[in-house]
Amino acid sequence: xxxxxxxxxxxxxxxxxxxxxxxxxxxxxxxxxxxxxxxxxxxxxxxxxxxxxxxxxxxxxxxxxxxxxxxxxxxxxxxxxxxxxxxxxxxxxxxxxxxxxxxxxxxxxxxxxxxxxxxxxxxxxxxxxxxxxxxxxxxxxxxxxxxxxxxxxxxxxxxxxxxxxxxxxxxxxxxxxxxxxxxxxxxxxxxxxxxxxxxxxxxxxxxxxxxxxxxxxxxxxxxxxxxxxxxxxxxxxxxxxxxxxxxxxxxxxxxxx
Amino acid sequence: xxxxxxxxxxxxxxxxxxxxxxxxxxxxxxxxxxxxxxxxxxxxxxxxxxxxxxxxxxxxxxxxxxxxxxxxxxxxxxxxxxxxxxxxxxxxxxxxxxxxxxxxxxxxxxxxxxxxxxxxxxxxxxxxxxxxxxxxxxxxxxxxxxxxxxxxxxxxxxxxxxxxxxxxxxxxxxxxxxxxxxxxxxxxxxxxxxxxxxxxxxxxxxxxxxxxxxxxxxxxxxxxxxxxxxxxxxxxxxxxxxxxxxxxxxxxxxxxxx
Numbered sequence: 001x002x003x004x005x006x007x008x009x010x011x012x013x014x015x016x017x018x019x020x021x022x023x024x025x026x027x028x029x030x031x032x033x034x035x036x037x038x039x040x041x042x043x044x045x046x047x048x049x050x051x052x053x054x055x056x057x058x059x060x061x062x063x064x065x066x067x068x069x070x071x072x073x074x075x076x077x078x079x080x081x082x083x084x085x086x087x088x089x090x091x092x093x094x095x096x097x098x099x100x101x102x103x104x105x106x107x108x109x110x111x112x113x114x115x116x117x118x119x120x121x122x123x124x125x126x127x128x129x130x131x132x133x134x135x136x137x138x139x140x141x142x143x144x145x146x147x148x149x150x151x152x153x154x155x156x157x158x159x160x161x162x163x164x165x166x167x168x169x170x171x172x173x174x175x176x177x178x179x180x181x182x183x184x185x186x187x188x189x190x191x192x193x194x195x196x197x198x199x200x201x202x203x204x205x206x207x208x209x210x211x212x213x214x215x216x217x218x219x220x221x222x223x224x225x226x227x228x229x230x231x232x233x234x235x236x237x238x239x240x241x242x243x244x245x246x247x248x249x250x251x252x253x254x255x256x257x
Numbered sequence: 258x259x260x261x262x263x264x265x266x267x268x269x270x271x272x273x274x275x276x277x278x279x280x281x282x283x284x285x286x287x288x289x290x291x292x293x294x295x296x297x298x299x300x301x302x303x304x305x306x307x308x309x310x311x312x313x314x315x316x317x318x319x320x321x322x323x324x325x326x327x328x329x330x331x332x333x334x335x336x337x338x339x340x341x342x343x344x345x346x347x348x349x350x351x352x353x354x355x356x357x358x359x360x361x362x363x364x365x366x367x368x369x370x371x372x373x374x375x376x377x378x379x380x381x382x383x384x385x386x387x388x389x390x391x392x393x394x395x396x397x398x399x400x401x402x403x404x405x406x407x408x409x410x411x412x413x414x415x416x417x418x419x420x421x422x423x424x425x426x427x428x429x430x431x432x433x434x435x436x437x438x439x440x441x442x443x444x445x446x447x448x449x450x451x452x453x454x455x456x457x458x459x460x461x462x463x464x465x466x467x468x469x470x471x472x473x474x475x476x477x478x479x480x481x482x483x484x485x486x487x488x489x490x491x492x493x494x495x496x497x498x499x500x501x502x503x504x505x506x507x508x509x510x511x512x513x514x515x
Binding site: 225228229231232 | 438439441442445
């Protein structure tokens with residue numbers, strides 16, 4: 001059982017809730033490890049076809065719990081041992097992932113949301129690249145994800161100015177998929193993730209795998225990867241079902257295989 | 258073809274397959290298994306129907322190393338008498354193209370087995386490495402030597418001293434691996450290459466392999482003289498006549514390996 005997170009599963013969707021509400025779900029070593037363990041379970045369990053990550057209480061996550069931090073700590077090693085494995089695992093899961101951002105996502109908390117495929121924000125959500133405000137630099141992938149998601153100029157503004165970004169502004173920036181009233185976030189995020197879980201998730205995994213590489217490759221290589229991916233997708237049960245349903249004029253029932 | 262201990266062996270058209278089949282131990286190579294692999298290679302090498310051999314691993318790994326339980330109690334005299342690595346030398350005498358299709362882990366002896374093949378195709382998820390240093394030993398079946406020849410001493414020492422894992426991409430960048438392909442597509446891509454090779458003139462493949470192996474070790478000019486003799490030798494073959502005739506007649510050649 002987990003101490004700092006809650007793990008739930010229903011209708012093909014796993015939900016990880018960061019659960020240290022009295023500390024705005026700030027990360028501790030235990031929490032990083034528990035998130036990583038839960039992500040490994042999500043990756044392994046074939047019944048899980050989509051993932052939600054959300055926060056308990058008022059915040060999504062305030063990032064590293066600074067109460068414990070001091071100059072004596074080697075932050076580089078903290079990132080290598082605790083945060084980087086978590087972010088790499090999350091990004092590498094070949095299933096759709098959704099951050100349901102219920103409140104403040106600050107620092108590495110924002111990075112965690114950026115590492116997901118989709119972000120659904122409550123209208124009370126606030127994003128903040130808080131690092132610079134205490135003399136640090138964005139980490140846990142923020143320097144990587146931000147320019148890819150919203151372009152270099154805006155990314156640099158966020159990272160350097162360290163200002164609060166309200167949900168609607170995040171939507172205008174292209175940082176989130178949609179904004180919903182706070183009271184509806186939980187239900188809406190389940191609905192959205194269940195919809196994804198009912199899709200051909202093996203194909204979604206392939207889309208994700210190759211689109212992630214698109215920024216670092218040439219067209220030739222991407223065309224070749226697309227050919228590999230299409231060969232693999234063409235052999236799935238879901239493809240057969242998709243074609244059969246189309247011909248029979250019915251709704252397809254995908255199984256993620 | 259009959260299965261041997263810890264491996265599966267079969268032929269598909271002109272392509273011989275050897276599948277390491279000890280998945281519960283990540284295909285860790287024990288002595289019986291190595292003899293079986295080498296025996297199967299020799300059988301394929303002599304089999305007129307086989308043109309190319311593909312080696313792959315069943316389960317989650319190509320081969321995660323040698324069987325530690327088997328060697329933990331060894332002493333130098335016993336090792337000298339059994340000489341467990343001698344059987345590996347036979348792989349170098351196989352004349353037909355050997356293609357390793359690796360995935361998961363190719364560590365220690367598993368990495369050395371892959372390096373003993375002529376071509377290596379790796380799944381994107383493959384981790385290569387020589388972890389022997391962590392057990393207080395070192396590679397014993399050519400790993401130290403081949404890595405040094407391929408990477409130079411600085412890089413080779415770093416990998417061998419740390420026992421760190423190399424990604425497929427890194428291995429490819431170092432020139433240790435021919436191609437990195439998605440895990441799902443590995444066997445298909447390897448088979449395509451194997452079939453393509455099986456349509457080439459067998460004597461050309463054979464003498465090219467012999468010459469390249471010599472070129473890797475000899476001085477430039479010595480190797481060039483071997484190349485030249487082998488070039489001349491191929492003009493004694495029916496396939497050279499067929500190949501050149503087909504070229505002039507603008508048709509596909511039919512090679513017979515004679």
